Amino acid sequence: MPPYVDEQLVERLGIEISVCEPDLVIGTMPVSGNRQPIGLMHGGANAVLAETLGSLAAWVHAGADRIIVGQELSCTHHAGARSGKVTGHCRPLHVGTHTATYEIVITDDRGRRTCTARLTCAIPPARRRSSR
Secondary structure (H helix, E strand, O other): OOOOOHHHHHHHHHOOOEEEOOOEEEEEOOOOOOEEOOOEEHHHHHHHHHHHHHHHHHHHHOOOOOOOOEEEEEEEEEEOOOOOOEEEEEEEEEEOOOEEEEEEEEEEOOOOEEEEEEEEEEEEOOOOOOOO
16 A cells, blocks of 8 residues: 555545546535535635646546646636535547546536636656666
8 A cells, every 4th residue: 555545635525536538537526515615615625636637637638657736727616516526537639658647527416517727747767777
């Protein structure tokens, strides 16, 4: 098990991944516990869900030996969710050697789009192991 597994933001926000394939990553997150003070889903929680799904997609694309880092994230919040779960669907817009860009559409339990995000990840070269 990776170190710090109990301290990860994904765990704290209750994000669950149901599909993790090269052309589609799907995850859910409860609204409860992830609200802003007025009772709506927090925009920052939407951003965490989007970056999580996009980063996983880039990792699947690049391979397990690569370290993926988010480079740019843009979120447009369309409507507020008050209860239930939100679901994110992440699909590639561009997958290359050094960068990958994804669109993440987040919907509420009724299928209403609540957020659209775009994430670009940098894919640095794999690190060489020291021969020492």
